[in-house]
Amino acid sequence: MSQIAGTVYLIGAGPGDPGLLTLRGRQRLGQADVVIYDYLVNSRILQFARPNADLQCLGRHGQGRLVTQDEIHQRMIAAARAGKTVARLKGGDPAIFGRTTEELAALDAANIPYEVVPGITSAQAASAYAGIPLTHRDASSCVAFVTGQQCLDHERPLDMAGLAQFPGTLVFYMGVTSAPRWSAELIAHGKPRDTPVGIVRRASWPQQQTLVTTLGELATVLAPGKVRPPAVVIVGEAVAERAATDWFAMRPLAAKTILVTRPIEQSEGLVAALSDLGAAVLVQPAIEIGPPRDWTAADRAIQELPTFDWLVFSSANGVRYFLERLRHHHLDLRALGRSKIAAIGPGTADALAEFHLRADLLPVEYRAESLAESLAPLSGGRRVLLLRASRGREVLAELLAAAGADVEQAVVYESRDVAAPDPEIAAALRAGAIDWVTVTSSAIAKSLVAMFGADLSRTRLAAISPLTGGVLEAAGCTVATLAEPYTTAGVVDAILADSRR
Ligand code: SAH
Numbered sequence: 340m341s342q343i344a345g346t347v348y349l350i351g352a353g354p355g356d357p358g359l360l361t362l363r364g365r366q367r368l369g370q371a372d373v374v375i376y377d378y379l380v381n382s383r384i385l386q387f388a389r390p391n392a393d394l395q396c397l398g399r400h401g402q403g404r405l406v407t408q409d410e411i412h413q414r415m416i417a418a419a420r421a422g423k424t425v426a427r428l429k430g431g432d433p434a435i436f437g438r439t440t441e442e443l444a445a446l447d448a449a450n451i452p453y454e455v456v457p458g459i460t461s462a463q464a465a466s467a468y469a470g471i472p473l474t475h476r477d478a479s480s481c482v483a484f485v486t487g488q489q490c491l492d493h494e495r496p497l498d499m500a501g502l503a504q505f506p507g508t509l510v511f512y513m514g515v516t517s518a519p520r521w522s523a524e525l526i527a528h529g530k531p532r533d534t535p536v537g538i539v540r541r542a543s544w545p546q547q548q549t550l551v552t553t554l555g556e557l558a559t560v561l562a563p564g565k566v567r568p569p570a571v572v573i574v575g576e577a578v579a580e581r582a583a584t585d586w587f588a589m590r591p592l593a594a595k596t597i598l599v600t601r602p603i604e605q606s607e608g609l610v611a612a613l614s615d616l617g618a619a620v621l622v623q624p625a626i627e628i629g630p631p632r633d634w635t636a637a638d639r640a641i642q643e644l645p646t647f648d649w650l651v652f653s654s655a656n657g658v659r660y661f662l663e664r665l666r667h668h669h670l671d672l673r674a675l676g677r678s679k680i681a682a683i684g685p686g687t688a689d690a691l692a693e694f695h696l697r698a699d700l701l702p703v704e705y706r707a708e709s710l711a712e713s714l715a716p717l718s719g720g721r722r723v724l725l726l727r728a729s730r731g732r733e734v735l736a737e738l739l740a741a742a743g744a745d746v747e748q749a750v751v752y753e754s755r756d757v758a759a760p761d762p763e764i765a766a767a768l769r770a771g772a773i774d775w776v777t778v779t780s781s782a783i784a785k786s787l788v789a790m791f792g793a794d795l796s797r798t799r800l801a802a803i804s805p806l807t808g809g810v811l812e813a814a815g816c817t818v819a820t821l822a823e824p825y826t827t828a829g830v831v832d833a834i835l836a837d838s839r840r
Pocket of ligand 1: 511
């Protein structure tokens with residue numbers, strides 16, 4: 340059976356910050372059936388892949404087997420021959436110490452079509468995010484990217500005499516462990532010992548670290564075990580021209596590690612907001628969301644939609660699952676007819692707005708009791724449909740029924756507790772290495788207590804509302820801050836305010 344080969348996109352994923360991926364890179368990644376990525380690629384970039392893409396990590400140096408270069412070629416070729424579109428994500432820029440020529444030669448030999456998408460290389464990210472210029476009007480008119488590994492290679496030794504005379508900035512990649520060796524050789528060939536040196540570790544990641552030293556001190560600063568790769572080492576007079584403000588380290592949540600516990604498909608907004616403020620964000624969903632096991636009640640309600648005066652949504656999930664279900668029945672927004680719509684808060688209203696629906700009613704406070712209070716005077720003798728989660732609270736239905744409404748409830752999605760946390764995250768929490776845990780619903784609070792128990796006392800808890808905070812306190816936890824208003828943006832603001840104190 341002959342098949343048209345898929346295209347391979349070799350994409351520079353940049354140094355870490357997902358925002359440093361190019362628009363073209365994002366577009367091509369979003370088209371891929373198979374994504375083959377290096378360990379140094381930030382996994383947050385994978386959010387731009389298709390939900391059902393086959394994601395293959397090439398493993399971590401020193402941890403288990405590393406996939407050989409030949410195997411990488413074979414994987415790309417096999418997938419492309421099977422007609423798949425392949426994204427081959429490489430850290431930084433594919434052409435800088437990335438073995439791209441070998442990968443392209445293998446694809447050429449196999450007659451596989453390809454495109455290359457450049458990326459921001461680590462040196463550029465280090466320069467921008469640590470304020471160290473690579474060129475400077477007075478101090479440096481040229482730049483060289485150098486591999487620190489080659490000075491250890493006896494068969495193809497690097498021209499260290501030539502490099503010592505290079506009239507500009509040297510940026511060493513893969514040069515941490517070999518630094519004692521190459522710095523000594525540069526000095527032996529006449530490069531001044533007091534030449535300024537900047538070391539930027541994990542450029543553009545929240546864990547970025549910058550050290551400034553001199554060529555003569557470098558062997559001590561980078562003595563074995565002192566600084567872990569990946570880092571670039573920038574050598575030259577331009578380093579002395581470093582900007583006075585370390586804007587990256589001054590971001591308000593820099594150096595904070597924050598755990599986000601929302602369901603995975605809803606976490607990206609909160610992750611992005613916290614990351615943009617400088618935090619290192621970990622994700623451990625406490626609950627999972629899925630379609631209900633039983634659609635009977637929802638389907639019956641959909642048949643009777645024209646009879647309802649109010650549709651009440653208590654979460655963004657409820658909006659999405661309910662409207663998706665309309666589509667399943669080959670219906671569209673017109674099926675909602677004359678019913679008015681109530682939403683519990685702005686997140687739910689935003690989800691409605693995605694479908695071009697406007698909430699007629701939002702409560703003063705974003706919780707069930709307040710919604711019931713606003714809705715009660717409008718719903719006496721009216722038919723009200725609550726579109727809810729499998730384990731939602733009963734209070735809304737009870738209060739509305741007490742106010743004389745004819746209340747129907749339909750479960751439109753299920754939420755389940757995640758059984759066990761990622762062991763690395765559990766260990767980090769136990770070690771006190773997580774500064775904040777965001778708790779954005781009561782269901783999440785309950786699941787977190789079940790998951791982590793007493794270890795929750797080793798972090799600070801930011802709860803979305805007094806109700807959610809109450810669930811934590813009932814379990815013996817201390818709540819460090821409460822959101823106001825009761826939204827995820829409110830959680831971010833509460834953490835910010837506490838950090839400024
Ligand atoms: N193609 C990549 C380089 C691959 S070689 C690029 O263009 O950046 C791997 C080396 O890149 C590491 O040893 C380290 O020197 C550097 N590196 C990769 N990511 C880095 C980061 N976030 N910060 C500093 N150096 C990094």
